[in-house]
Amino acid sequence: MTIGGEAIQHQRHQLRLLRRAVALLLCMAIVIAALGVTAIRRDADALLHQDVLSELLLWGAVLVVVVVALVGTYSVMADFLFWEGWLNGLPNPAHLFAAPTADDRGHRHYLVYLDGIHQSEECHPPRVSEFLETLEEAIEADALLVKGIEAYTIMPVGLRATAYARWFWERLFALQEHHPNGFVRFLCAFCVQANNVIKVGISSDRRYGPVMNYELALKIARRLEAIGFHPSRAARVVLVGYSGGGEMAIGTAAMLQKLCHVPVQVITVCGVFSGNGDLSSVDHVAMVVGSRDPVAALGRLAYPGRLPLLPLSNWNRWQRTRSLHRISIEGMNHNGASGPFSVAYRAKVVREIVRELELTSA
């Protein structure tokens, strides 16, 4: 046998060995898998028993409550660290509007738009941007629409630029926008929305709400100051809040009024709000609601402060002294193709907002 032939034989022998090893490994994998399936089946059968299912459900519920509580507590902690001044950036409200700022365009009415819980950064989704453009064209020349305020962060900057969790949010947004797997994108979007839902919860909490709402009001006031707002020239500030933004608008209205020294009014669009916010000094609140909006209807049940069952809630007390303008739009849903930003309903919602502005401008 030649040297070349020996090498080929050696190679064949190696390949045969390798094939046997692979076959052996495959057999072992199949045996392990079979054993595993049997064990899983046995466990799965055991899981189907009533007692085990009840125990699993109980522990699952306990785990959910504990995790939700811990996440909520962490979120509150960030708000309170900001309040303590440990994260820097909480300005002295006495210094607001100290110097006359230059808004020589003659704006007297400032509409501040607070987006829903889908908001992840300062710029709005395309559909919301188109709605805001329509609104901007419809309002009077002496009114200015303020867009791009992140309603669910307390810092003057967005989540992407927060000092203590920048890496986390940048990574999350990148995954949300660019990951090829749809499930990962959905999961990241869910995390962003969960953060915003938590902020809505904190804003509506009777213990933590005042501090968080104050911080958001301060953020809005600083933004207004930056674009030339001054109490001596302005007539009013109108907070327009969509969905969870409605809670943020109602929560901050009284604080913003104190900080800006002008009347503040609220218009909610498909608003989900608690009715715990202190509205005693706010004269005008209007709700634009859709007749087919299940989210806003659910919000009313989730927050008993808006039900007549609790007559001493802030919302019910406010309604006894002021009149709420409730504008219902037939067929409108909370979002999507028949939501307030859709082509079908955008113009109607804008028309109602403008009408409300005219009614209350006197």
Place this chain on the structure above:
Amino acid sequence: MSGLTSALDSMASTLLAMDAGIGLLVAVGISMSASHLFALLANRLSPRQIAFHMLIDALVLSLALTLGILCHSLMLLLIEGVPPQPITLANRMLAALWPGLFYVLVAAPYVSDLIAVSLLGWMHLNVLLLLHARYGVPLTEGLLVSAPGFSLALVLIALLFAQRWRASYNTLAKEVGG
């Protein structure tokens, strides 16, 4: 119904087997005190002041729970004719407070009421079960025996928490007014 009875029996036997000392009372007080840590933060206190207030609050809350147990002792004397033995009763009833160790979770927003009501209800149920197991008081009569002590403890806890939050709102009002 039989499932509920066996669950209550199982809870009672667990409570009877528990060796709860005064440490549990203080631990529950600390957990309750920690649940309103943010009220102290909202008051703009320094870390040292916060630690001091938390300790004082923990002791006050433990005292409120002890007063509740003393009240049970009085009610047992009045209704069941059990001779007043507050220290023995406290030793026997302290185990009922163990769910209070999780009271710190009440600090969470939006689920706080659910957690607080569940934990307080659980503690109250434990008291009823222990009264039944130790003194043979039926559960319905136990409600009457434990109601004043439980109400007193709740009122004291609520007053302490309300005072702390009221002070924090005043701090906020000063900030905005300034």
